[in-house]
Amino acid sequence: VYKFLRKQSNRQSTIAEIVDATEVDEELILKFIRLKRLQISQFPNINYPCERCGKAIRKNKLCSQCEQDIHSQISQMNQEEERKREIESRKKDTYYAINPKND
Numbered sequence: 733v734y735k736f737l738r739k740q741s742n743r744q745s746t747i748a749e750i751v752d753a754t755e756v757d758e759e760l761i762l763k764f765i766r767l768k769r770l771q772i773s774q775f776p777n778i779n780y781p782c783e784r785c786g787k788a789i790r791k792n793k794l795c796s797q798c799e800q801d802i803h804s805q806i807s808q809m810n811q812e813e814e815r816k817r818e819i820e821s822r823k824k825d826t827y828y829a830i831n832p833k834n835d
C-alpha cells in the first residue's frame with residue numbers, strides 16, 4: 733500500500749482503487765488510517781466511514797452530524813442532572829426552612 737501510494741499518480745486513488753491495485757483488505761487499509769499510519773491529508777480521495785452512521789468522512793471518528801447529535805445528547809444529560817440537583821437542593825432548602833420553626 734505504501735509503495736502504491738508513494739507514486740504521485742496514485743495519490744488520487746480511492747480506497748476501492750487501492751484495494752484493487754494492491755489486493756490488500758479494505759479493513760486493513762482502514763486500520764492503517766485509524767492508526768494514522770496513512771496520513772490521508774495527502775490523499776484527497778481517501779475517506780472512511782463514520783463509526784456511528786457509516787457516512788464517508790476524512791477526519792475524526794464521527795461525521796459532523798453524529799458529533800453534533802452526541803454533543804446535544806450529552807448537554808441534554810447534563811441539563812437533566814442539573815435539574816435533578818436543583819430539585820434535591822430545593823428539598824433541602826425546604827427542610828431547613830421548616831426546621832427552624834420546630835426549634
Ligand SMILES: [Zn+2]
Nearest residue numbers: 782785795798
Ligand atoms: Zn455519522
